[in-house]
Amino acid sequence: LTIPHFDKFRTNLENGYNKVKLDVNNEYSWGEVATYIPPLAKADPLWFATGFCSTDGQFCQFGDTSKVFSIQSIGKVVAYSFIHNIMGEDVHNFVGKEPSGVAFNAPVFDKQGKPHNPMVNTGAIMVCSLIVHQGKNIQDLLEFYKRASDQEVIEVDEELYLEEKLTGYTNHALTNLMLANNVFPKKANPQETKAFSDESLDLYFKNCSVLVNTQSLAKFGAMLANNGINPSTGDRILRPNTVKSVVTLMTSCGMYDGAGSFIKDLGVPSKSGVSGGLLSVIPGLGAFSTWSPPLNKEGNTVRGIQLIHELSAIYNNFNLFHR
């Protein structure tokens, strides 16, 4: 067993969860629910759930686990995993591997005019364009996520998707800047180029609006922690090289402009999303999912971060760089 005394582990996670939940006066309670996407503004700041799945499929979860939430930027991990598994390192002819050091939706590019990495909005829109270029669509991404996380039904929140498409002005602007930089895969003429970029951005919005819960996210993460094999089904989902690329870029870029201090403090590859989700992968051990809408100034869930702090204080082998 990866975690020999899972009952003890479960108790520790439950205690950590309760401690963070009741701790309303610490720095982690200063966060704010995102409001720039109208449906997300309706979130209750007290919603809080967490799950853990080990690389041999031992699973537990606590809190508001029956609620679904939109995957948002954690979908960047799903999309990048999917396309890297098909294209390998050729993905990086179109998107870089460097942290951007600025906000997730900043209109900045590397020296070649390309997105800095697949974990920020520009990079994920580019990844979506590569998925479209391969003739794939949201159904293929949903099927991939289902197989990877052992779920029967995974759906897009259509209302949220339409709202993001309508009001996601920054993402429309980022797409236009990438058109201006001439960095999308080449098409025959300007009409096709425009249609292609529209379809790519559309896929990005749909991919942000996929509804998940702590169970499916923890299981997706456990597949990554298990070097690409789904622990529950034994299916190989990703090639080891893809897993390495995904987990490494989560480490350096997954927490946006908070990535440096997060990895220095905790050493746990993680990816956050603006609805308050957090996926934390501990290679060889398993993965945590947490969800709590209030965000810090970098756009990362405050309770999610605190919970990883709590568990890391108990288990000193969570830090990849200090075991």
Ligand code: GLN
């Ligand atoms: N849909 C969000 C956006 O594009 C995703 C960003 C995030 O989760 N940080 O702005």
